[in-house]
Amino acid sequence: MGARAGPRRGPAPLRHATGAGPGRSGPGRPARPGSPRPGVPPRPAAPASPDPSLQAHPLAAAPAPLDNPLKGFARFYWPGSDQNTGYPHSLTWSYFGLSEVMTDPADCSKINWSILDSALNEIASYGNQAAVRFYMEYPDGSGTHPANAIPRCFDGHVPYRTNTRWGTTSPDYDNPYLLDALDDFIAAFGARYDGDPRIGFIHLGLIGLWGEWHTWPYDTDTSGDSYPNHMPTDAHAAQLLRAYDAAFDETKLELRYPDSAGGAATGLDLGYHDDSFCFREGSPLAGVTLPQSLGGAGWAQLQRALNVGAENKWITSSMGGEVRPEIQTSAFASWPGGSGQVDNMKACIELEHTTWKINEQSQGYAADDPDVAAAVRLMGYDLTVDNAYFKNTASGATNVGVRISNHGVAPFYYPWTVTLGLRDSAGTVVKTFDTPWDLRTVMPLKIRAFPDWGVGQDPAYRDYGYPQYFQTGVNLSGVPNGGYQWVMRVRSPLETVSANAKKLRFANATQGADGWLTLGQVTVGSGGGTDTTPPAAPTGLTSPSRTSGSVTLSWTAATDNVGVAGYRVHRGSTEVGTTATTSFTDTGLSPATAYTYTVKAHDAAGNTSAASAPVTVTTLPSSTTGLVLDDFDGNPAYPSAARNDLGKWTGGNCFGNGGGSGVVSGGALALRYANCGWFGSDVHTDLSAYTHLVVRIKGAAGGEQSHFSLGLGGTTKVFGDFTLDGGGHPAITTAYQDIRIPLAANGISRSAPGQLAMGFWYGGNSTVTIDSLTFQ
Incomplete structure (x- = not known):
């Protein structure tokens, strides 16, 4: 049976930004796993019993959150856009062309990681982790990533072939120069990123169309067709698998097919990546994930795993992939079974032991859909x-x-x-x-x-x-x-x-x-007995900040004879939220409207305090005074509070002052940079009532508008390239000025602004000082 892949679907176009990020930081190295046995896996050893001298305290179960890390759905990386919209998720997926990092046409050993670091930094700023893949062939390209990503340093050393079915150029994957260069790249990749907390999973990539380890129809299945084989030999493919396995001890790696390289992956620390997950195709319909015993095709993912005895690889290695795009909108409509081109989804998840799947169309799922939630909670750990x-x-x-x-x-x-x-x-x-x-x-x-x-x-x-x-x-x-x-x-x-x-x-x-x-x-110490005493009422309820649509509250902690478990916040007679801390932000409010709040404390035994003294807060008008993202007045403190004036995350790295974050002094943020630096401030607030982003800024020398980019609401440009009212462009001087950037005219989404991000990787060396960032 030869390798087979049907016509492949490309994802939505991706865009990229450039930049640099923090160094490696990762967990401790796990012991090297062995290769799990085929067939019924032996049960692990039973754990120790609880210490009988300790009292048992039963905990009530509840549904797990849907955006737990390192499992569930992954969305595509869209630079500058809000990565936390749509169905809850914690993973972001992106391709990168090998030529985008191996950029020196004369030297394959020189690697510029800025495009990857920029993406990883932005993904991490949303609290998510990345799943990534490098490729050399991508039919039609991905939007801004190239279709032909063969590094120019291969020119003159590596023969090239044409895949006429897809219009791509295939390098000779058996060429010694190419194999040496890929070995060196993989070693450098691992040396820099193994254990990097920004990365959750790495797909091996590099080989074949989309980096998916097939060159269909120019593949190993040459019987009955006229297409030559463009894939590497099993020996050369195994060489690359071993290079990856040697380079990465911590970050989880995934390979498209269980039987790649003649099944060489079965003994390595590699998981699998089923990118046609739970799809049925052909006439009659046959599954491409489930094995033949459950109606799958001979080339189905789990049949291939069974063929090489790798069906239990999940015990040590992750199982990723992609819900086949043709069925993403309907994949869970017939949960737990399937219908039409959707195979038995529950069986697919259970038998593949699915950890995560790319699913761009999950953005259209209802967050309260019980079937989707059941599938996501089943995936990976729970x-x-x-x-x-x-x-x-x-x-x-x-x-x-x-x-x-x-x-x-x-x-x-x-x-x-x-x-x-x-x-x-x-x-x-x-x-x-x-x-x-x-x-x-x-x-x-x-x-x-x-x-x-x-x-x-x-x-x-x-x-x-x-x-x-x-x-x-x-x-x-x-x-x-x-x-x-x-x-x-x-x-x-x-x-x-x-x-x-x-x-x-x-x-x-x-x-x-x-x-x-x-x-x-x-x-x-000493004590005991049943707790029937309620906490004292919280005191000092106040509102340290407000916007046109939100009110932030804080109060003095309540006391209790045993311990306060948390607080319930009431707007009028309605409970609007709970928190374990002494602050809370109520959102979704109307502009210029008075709201009255009280807070009650409760303990773990269920005792609830009397209400605090009320506080009445009036939200700001909608647009007449503007919406302050940050005025750097020290409240909240930057960077220690990691919060802007909207109560959302902010921070920076790689600057030459403030330990990398920049320095707030005199009510303004100074950012000293030398071709390195990133500042981000989450907006995540509907800006439909505002027309302009107003940046009050000055430079140490003037002319710094070409030294950095600004991203907001799906648009990222060099600062000097934004169009101002009247057709002009920003020009930074040594004196403060309000630079008013019209939102709509620059293609900035006001309904989904995401994060305001500034990247300083354009060769400049200076200091800019930002007095305020507002929307007016």
């Missing part, structure tokens, strides 16, 4: 803490344990740190304890059997993982006596790069949006 174990009263050295169950189809693949904490009655986590707990060991409780295994009529499920028990010792010495709550969180390495990093959250009712999961109440 972790619930069944019980916490600790002594109700403790001091000095003590033990804390948790039992975690995985109701998904795959493990969590990264060694993120699990941290325990003690939260006091004010809602502050006053002490933390990092644990050695490894979430990668929490395997799915049940797995679906292939009919080929012969263990029962389909669908047959087998017990596999266990509720995994973890326990660690902590020392409470130095913690003041009193009531606390044990809390737990999983620390994402992306938090070292982005304040918006999306947090891994458990499927529990006490899981907070801030990442902390409440495990239960503990008394440090």
Whole structure:
């Protein structure tokens, strides 16, 4: 059976920006996994039992969030646009041409990573992680990424062929010069990005159309057609697989086909990437994911995995891919089964052990669609803490344990740190304890059997993982006596790069949006008994900031005999939100309207305080005074608060002052740059009432308008290229001036402005000082 691929669909056009980003930072290196066995996988060893000296504290289950990291749907990267619109997600996908980084026509060893770093930085600023692929052949190109991405340093060294079916140029993939250059590229790629927290998954790419490891119809299946084979030999393909496996120890790698390179991938630390996921084609219709035993074609993804004994590779390696574009809008309409060209979606997810899928059309899914939500929660991991174990009263050295169950189809693949904490009655986590707990060991409780295994009529499920028990010792010495709550969180390495990093959250009712999961109440020192005492009412309710559509509230923490669990915020008689902290922003309000707020505290036992004293706040008028994105007046403090005047994320990196973030002084932000620097400030607010972005700015020398780009609402331009009213262009001088950029005339979306981003990678060396950024 030769490799086969039908006519391929390209994704929506991608656009790119340039830039540089922070250095590598990643988790610890995991042990090298072996190759899982084919057939019914042996069950892992049973975990230890909970310590009988600890009290059990059951935790209520609840649906997990839909944008948990490193699973679910991925959307395409659109520079300058709001990457968090559409169905909840935490992954962003992008292609890159090899010629876009291997840019020196005379030297293949010189690699310019700026286009990748720019994308990774912007993706991370939204709290998301990237999944990426490099290619050399892309029929018709991707919009701004080239169709022919063969590096010019191959010219004269590597023979080129033409794929007349797609109009692409194929390099000779067996050429020694090409193989050496790709080996060196892969080594450099791994040296720079292995363990980079901005990247979730890497598709091996490089070979074939779209980097998908096929050159159809110029492929290995030469019987019955007149097309020669443009694919590399199995030996040369295996050489590249081994190069990737050697270069990346931490970041998860994925390969299109399980049987690539003669099945050489089965013994390497490589997952698979099914980019025609759950589609049915042909006449009669046959699945291209499910095996032949479930109506799949002979070339279906899981049939190929069965053929090389790789159907259990998910135990150690991630399974990514793309929901076939033709069915993305209807893929979950017949959940859990399928209809027409949509195959049995639940079976596809369960048997492939799907972790994530590209799904650009997920932007059209309703966030409350229960079928889509069921599919997303099934994908990858779905972790619930069944019980916490600790002594109700403790001091000095003590033990804390948790039992975690995985109701998904795959493990969590990264060694993120699990941290325990003690939260006091004010809602502050006053002490933390990092644990050695490894979430990668929490395997799915049940797995679906292939009919080929012969263990029962389909669908047959087998017990596999266990509720995994973890326990660690902590020392409470130095913690003041009193009531606390044990809390737990999983620390994402992306938090070292982005304040918006999306947090891994458990499927529990006490899981907070801030990442902390409440495990239960503990008394440090002595005490006990049933808690029936409500907290005291919060005091000091005030509004430190407001806009035309939002009000930000803050208050003094309430006190409680055991501990405050959180606060309920009321607008009039309506509860508008809850929070575990002492601040809250109410959005979606009308301009120039008075609203009255109160706040109530509650503890973990369900006791609720009386209401605070009310505060009445009037929102700003809609457009007469403008909407302040940031006036750098020190409230909020930059960069420590990581918040702008809209209460949303802001920050910078790579500048020559302020430790890379720039410096606020005298009510203005000074950014010193030398061909490096990035500043971002989230807007994520409908700007339909405004017509202009007003940047009050000056330069140290004047003329800095050509040194940086500005991106907003789907438009990114060098600052000096924006069109002003009357047809002129911005010109920065040494004195402050208000540069008024019309939004509509420059193609800036006012309904979805996303993030305002400024990139300083255009060869300049100076300082610009921004007094304010407003919309008027």
